[in-house]
Amino acid sequence: MTEWWRGGVLYQIYPRSFCDSDGDGVGDLEGIVSRLDHVAGLGVDGIWLSPFFRSPMMDFGYDVADYRDVDPLFGTLDGFDRLLARAHGLGLKVVIDMVLSHTSDSHPWFRDSRAGHEGPRADWYVWADAKADGTPPNNWLSVFGGPAWTWDGRRQQYYLHNFLACQPDLNLHNPEVQEAVLGECAFWLDRGVDGFRLDVANYYLHDPMLRDNPPRPPGLRWPDGVPPASPYGRQIHRHDKSQPETLWFLRRLRALLDRYPDRMAVAEVHDDDSVMRAAEYVAAPDLLHTAYNFALLGTENGAATIRAAVEAFEAQPGQGWPSWAFSNHDVPRVASRWGGPDAPAAAARLYIALLTALRGTAFLYQGEELGLPQAEVPFERLRDPFGIALWPEAAGRDGCRTPMPWSRDGVHAGFSDVEPWLPIPDEHRARAVAVQEGDPDSVLAFTRVFLAWRAAQPALRLGTIRFRDVAPPVLAFEREHDGQALLCLFNPSPEPARAAVADADRWLPLSVPGLDGAPDDGAVRLGPWGALFARRRE
Numbered sequence: 001m002t003e004w005w006r007g008g009v010l011y012q013i014y015p016r017s018f019c020d021s022d023g024d025g026v027g028d029l030e031g032i033v034s035r036l037d038h039v040a041g042l043g044v045d046g047i048w049l050s051p052f053f054r055s056p057m058m059d060f061g062y063d064v065a066d067y068r069d070v071d072p073l074f075g076t077l078d079g080f081d082r083l084l085a086r087a088h089g090l091g092l093k094v095v096i097d098m099v100l101s102h103t104s105d106s107h108p109w110f111r112d113s114r115a116g117h118e119g120p121r122a123d124w125y126v127w128a129d130a131k132a133d134g135t136p137p138n139n140w141l142s143v144f145g146g147p148a149w150t151w152d153g154r155r156q157q158y159y160l161h162n163f164l165a166c167q168p169d170l171n172l173h174n175p176e177v178q179e180a181v182l183g184e185c186a187f188w189l190d191r192g193v194d195g196f197r198l199d200v201a202n203y204y205l206h207d208p209m210l211r212d213n214p215p216r217p218p219g220l221r222w223p224d225g226v227p228p229a230s231p232y233g234r235q236i237h238r239h240d241k242s243q244p245e246t247l248w249f250l251r252r253l254r255a256l257l258d259r260y261p262d263r264m265a266v267a268e269v270h271d272d273d274s275v276m277r278a279a280e281y282v283a284a285p286d287l288l289h290t291a292y293n294f295a296l297l298g299t300e301n302g303a304a305t306i307r308a309a310v311e312a313f314e315a316q317p318g319q320g321w322p323s324w325a326f327s328n329h330d331v332p333r334v335a336s337r338w339g340g341p342d343a344p345a346a347a348a349r350l351y352i353a354l355l356t357a358l359r360g361t362a363f364l365y366q367g368e369e370l371g372l373p374q375a376e377v378p379f380e381r382l383r384d385p386f387g388i389a390l391w392p393e394a395a396g397r398d399g400c401r402t403p404m405p406w407s408r409d410g411v412h413a414g415f416s417d418v419e420p421w422l423p424i425p426d427e428h429r430a431r432a433v434a435v436q437e438g439d440p441d442s443v444l445a446f447t448r449v450f451l452a453w454r455a456a457q458p459a460l461r462l463g464t465i466r467f468r469d470v471a472p473p474v475l476a477f478e479r480e481h482d483g484q485a486l487l488c489l490f491n492p493s494p495e496p497a498r499a500a501v502a503d504a505d506r507w508l509p510l511s512v513p514g515l516d517g518a519p520d521d522g523a524v525r526l527g528p529w530g531a532l533f534a535r536r537r538e
Helices: 029-034 036-042 077-089 108-113 175-191 246-257 274-281 303-314 345-357 385-390 433-437 443-455 458-462
Strands: 009-013 046-049 066-070 093-098 149-152 157-160 195-198 264-268 290-292 321-325 361-365 464-467 475-481 484-490 497-500 507-510 517-519 523-526 531-536
Touching (some): 009 036, 029 036, 029 077, 036 443, 066 077, 066 175, 077 093, 093 175, 195 246, 274 303, 290 361, 303 321, 303 464, 303 475, 345 484, 484 523, 507 517
Parallel strands (some): 009 361, 290 321, 321 361
Antiparallel strands (some): 484 531, 497 523, 507 531, 517 523
């Protein structure tokens, strides 16, 4: 077992927005194949593909109607096999998104389940009787707003959906359902995928007693990843997710993965305390390989936030391995979220270096290597049901899902020959891949150089992490592994900073192009968005 994922860097591809090969304005698998050289050239270890399964696309693939087929919008199973072979030929692992907590309401399983109370799949979803007054069985809320229950006239019962009403929750308390979803996973493992990203893994099981969630007391920290405009954060989600029985199912899933060499699973954890929950899911060798959380996907930024999240994970029981991301398809892009609307290239370079210097596996979202800012999508072009429901207080997820800009002057930025499903802003065209290719000072050039340098540093891939107390806004920590020790200092602010280093004579500064930092008389001087790496002297 190589544990290739431990300390690796994975690149997330959102298929709808990566590259359109067939001229329908939507990205597809053949488009991904045509651009894999770009991904491999970054120096990443693999790719994570957001869902491409057959789906009505009400939530853009996270509403699965058939786990074993590719949606015609994206291509075919043969096309996926070509993608897998090409990625492997380039030395890239392929991790696919598995949505096991719910399906589409057009999935055959749900059609069977809603047909009546006595059928073989009657208990495959979460059904409950109405209260005497006809209202839902409890106060649980959907992440997308409103009750988490929808009435079904055929069964004369409510069904649970933690997300859209067209995404009914599977009843994973039922052993037959567990067997069924494990079978769907085995189908893709047999096909050769290298692992799974497990969508909303802590939503798999619910409280069978269907007890009400308590209200969130005033002053209690708002949950990670929940916009203030959403009522979802007004509850403590004690009973609708994160149940202890989830660990038993995760053990079954790990046992399946262990039957295949060099496979892995990374859980997405979205909870009131997502760091603690992520650590719980990786705390033992028979649980998951790694998990990421929403602690660093929010608006809070700076050294204190990052240190608190990492130290909170490290303090949890077990020897689990974390994963970290600063951007993905669900949150505003980090360049704008943390760096501001006019974040310079130096900020984007810093975020690449900082993310991949933390202890754990790093996930880069497509476009981070270009320093793309969050796109402003006008209301009439919004496609995200979450964003439409919360407009204008929250703009939803479309602004981070706009198509990749491959060229500045090409038709639709080289993404497609026709109008794409979401608009491409001019500020993205100015940062297109073709524009940055010839610029040695670009974020793209830095990403390639830095990831190549990082790959040669065992301490950054596999080492322990220990934070140092330094004056704000600087973040400082040591990474150490197998005799190599590195001191890492970052200034995540637009102003220059200076940090005292008590044992400065023990550290030899390393030259990493693109980072603004230098020793300064027993201290370190860091430019705006600057960073410095130093090696402990022999």
